[in-house]
Amino acid sequence: MAEAVTAERLRIARELHDVVAHSIGIIAIQAGVGSRVIQTRPAEAREALRAIETTSRETLSGLRRTLVSLRRAERGATASEPSPLAPSPGLADVERLAAATADAGVRVDVRRGGEQRPVPTDIDLSAYRIVQESLTNVVRHAATERCRVAIDYRDGELLVEVVDDGRGTTGDGSAHGFGIIGMRERVGLVGGRLTAGPRPEGGFRVAARLPLPAPAPATVAVVAR
Template identity: 75%
Template sequence: MMRTKITAWVGGAGYLLAVALLIGGAPRASGWVHGVGTLLAASLLVGVLRRAPLLALFLTLLGSTAVVVGVPSAPAHLSASDQGQFLSYLAADLVLGLVVATRARRASIVAVAGSVVVQFLVIGGFSHGPNQIADLVIALLAMAAACTVGLLGRERREHAVALRSQEVTEALIAERLRIARELHDMVAHSIGIIAIQAGAASQVIRTRPTEAGEALRAIEATSRETLSGLRRTLVALRQKEPGTAAARGQAALAPGPGLADLDRLAAATADAGVQVEVRRSGAERPLPADIDLSAFRIVQEALTNVVRHAGTGRCRVLVDYRDEELSVEIVDDGRGTTRNGSSHGFGLVGMRERVALLYGDLSAGPRPEGGFRVTARLPLPDPVGVPVEVR
């Protein structure tokens, strides 16, 4: 930081020194030499331009004006523009364009107004002959071109910022939806089972204490599992660097659920009073983590809906490993819909969102023969398999 500041100050002093040497060292040289020399000397202001564009604009206006004023007057038959001193104002115009592109609108307006006043006064005062109007028009066009380029740069920068902000907002919304789905699918199933078990235990705790004890143990096991899942979710949310060794260690200690846990899920559902028949067909094989987790959550949410809404004691889960897709079907012979005619609130919405993110297809609705069916088809990447270790 200090080195950059020193470089900027040295560059500003070097620019002023270069302008002074151009005026004093070659007083009889052509105005074109002074104009081009001043324009090249403006490259010394790069450091100042990065730190303080308004100061760089002031220095270039000062140096250009010094060249116009300090160069000896042209012969009577020549105009000052024929000598080329006004070319030095091009450096100020370039800096003006950068100020318009990067500074606040109020500062840009002040910079444009100051440049117009200085250049019009100096060019109008030192340009004589028939080319005076042309000199003023050229100066105005040069400033207008610089401001136009600066405005285009400002619009592009603001558009890029708006795009980045939109991407961040969309990413935050997507993450919030993902977390909402995870919490809903994980907690709703467990709380539903806990509520049913607690109700059963309260009814038989005096008459059948053994069954009440089993219900309470099921509540304890389900609560511990839910607490573990919540803790895993919170750890994932708190990880600032998921790729670190600590994060990988957490992932190894607490992997997410998948289709391999269907039997455990079926047992927990059976404790809530619904017997689940799990069938698997096709060539069973490892799946990508996102597909495996989404398929499990779909089955979990569908079983939760069966427990809470179907009013039946049995259901069937079919997992079909096909060549190009994974098919998951959950079927029951219960009521089909809830009493108000809707299908299971946010659960079905979460299922559709999960399937849509994986470019799959979901169908859910009452069966003609009675009951409810949920079918999800998730496309599989090609190929899907276990990598072979080369020894």
């Protein structure tokens, strides 16, 4: 029981970090933009305020999901019980995440490859959070205006990669910030592998390999003669 409680608390800590760190970073950047241009470029300032409002609402929704999870854990609810809130984000939301990151000043090129198919919920959420945390680090630390996200559906695994051409560190000169620790925990819990570090040619790369079940075989209809 104690191990289960500890595991649930770690999961909630990861969710809180991923939701709050990304959103506060975006809000801080947009607030700075708005304050600098409010007199000279009011239309741009309005766009910054719009981005702040959108990000704030999404953050509140994510925090509510996390608080509901915490209350459910406290009363011993099972994972199979339906949640009253909207489902957690997943790979289908990556383009929306890229648009929010672009609003913060970093253009994100998203590429999807392989045979796209539904993936298990835990893999879907983990992949999304890895992209989210990686983009947060690019916005906060990389000092670049562009990065790339690749999502490849392969036989038996999903490859998620985020690459930038910036400074090549997470901000403290290492790959041991809490965000990357959280990514490693997420990947480990689903039996995957994560690499994160500076690239020899410059910039930073995060790559996660997450296990996928084999796609269901195609069925062939048999017509009676």
